Amino acid sequence: MTRLWNFSAGPAALPEAVLRQAQEEMLDWHGAGCSVMEMSHRGNEFTAIIEQAEADLRELMGIPEQYKVLFLQGGATQQFAQIPMNLLAGRSADYIVTGSWSKKAFKEAQRVGTVRCAATTESSHFTRLPVAEEIKLDPFAAYLHVCTNETIHGVEIPAERIADTGVPLVADMSSHILSRPVPVEKFGLIYAGAQKNIGPSGLTLVIVHRDLLGMAPLSIPTVMDFAVMAENGSMLNTPPTYAIYIAGLVFKWLKAQGGLAGMAAVNDEKARLLYQTIDNSGGFYTNPVDPDCRSAMNVPFTLANPELDAAFLADAKAAGLLSLKGHKSVGGMRASIYNAVSLAAVQALTDFMNDFAKRNG
Numbered sequence: 001m002t003r004l005w006n007f008s009a010g011p012a013a014l015p016e017a018v019l020r021q022a023q024e025e026m027l028d029w030h031g032a033g034c035s036v037m038e039m040s041h042r043g044n045e046f047t048a049i050i051e052q053a054e055a056d057l058r059e060l061m062g063i064p065e066q067y068k069v070l071f072l073q074g075g076a077t078q079q080f081a082q083i084p085m086n087l088l089a090g091r092s093a094d095y096i097v098t099g100s101w102s103k104k105a106f107k108e109a110q111r112v113g114t115v116r117c118a119a120t121t122e123s124s125h126f127t128r129l130p131v132a133e134e135i136k137l138d139p140f141a142a143y144l145h146v147c148t149n150e151t152i153h154g155v156e157i158p159a160e161r162i163a164d165t166g167v168p169l170v171a172d173m174s175s176h177i178l179s180r181p182v183p184v185e186k187f188g189l190i191y192a193g194a195q196k197n198i199g200p201s202g203l204t205l206v207i208v209h210r211d212l213l214g215m216a217p218l219s220i221p222t223v224m225d226f227a228v229m230a231e232n233g234s235m236l237n238t239p240p241t242y243a244i245y246i247a248g249l250v251f252k253w254l255k256a257q258g259g260l261a262g263m264a265a266v267n268d269e270k271a272r273l274l275y276q277t278i279d280n281s282g283g284f285y286t287n288p289v290d291p292d293c294r295s296a297m298n299v300p301f302t303l304a305n306p307e308l309d310a311a312f313l314a315d316a317k318a319a320g321l322l323s324l325k326g327h328k329s330v331g332g333m334r335a336s337i338y339n340a341v342s343l344a345a346v347q348a349l350t351d352f353m354n355d356f357a358k359r360n361g
């Protein structure tokens, strides 16, 4: 068995220690006599698993008591609809569009109700953040939606750029949640699909301030109502039990790495190394994003000569480096360097990139 260096954008690498523990516990979880996959979500064993997962997540992120943590299904894409269903309450909401994902969120919300684009950087090919003068906020908006890390375009909003605008801030953090400390109290709602930086696909985390619960009209389906889900401890119906269990193991692993501050230190080092390799390649590789908002998790880059793309990917695969092909909408390459991607993996990648450039430059 060989595990290669995995730069997949999602579903993405998981910590090997977590997979090994899951393997060990696969057939018989802690003497329960069955797998986590095979036990009732309402039994004592699974209740302990989900409660521990929530407690560890709260500790890791410093989630204040007045926020509910929901373990949902449907992916971040379902949240593009579920959030306006729950929070619009007949009003309008603002969206800042900084890449493909926030653009999708904005488009989907238009199917639900009234939303405005408060700023977009599409004319700059989503390579920067909007400056203050470009952002036209509605002071009466039900909420302001942002995507704090654009997975495809590699644009990340640094925490210190998150300003209080007077309306609840809603953030899609799918691809960088848990990568560094985040001031949860600045947000009304944080959501993330699990398969980038949390665990397996099928689980979606929603962290929501309790003041935002209970605004949904009665016309929305029960299963879509955040307040109902919160009242039922995310168990109105069967939750994605195995994904929650694995996420819980990831949370324990993160705590053992020094928590989110510990992860941030490693993630900064990984990102520094990769961007430095790109910037010092004499134009062989290029990342188009403004240095002040380059993502530490998703690093898109192009080769000056796109005719070398296929050789780059083939040679990378032969060197044990997986999933470096860029998203089709931006082309080129993308290395996703989530929490479970080690500094050694990024070193292997940058060694390969330097060597490839030397051989083909």
Ligand SMILES: *Cc1c(COP(=O)(O)O)cnc(C)c1O
Binding pocket: 010, 074, 075, 076, 077, 078, 101, 147, 149, 150, 151, 172, 173, 174, 175, 193, 194, 196
């Ligand atoms: C992957 C991703 C999504 C979509 O997630 P699904 O779980 O596939 O619906 C949405 N937003 C961001 C930022 C993402 O990275």
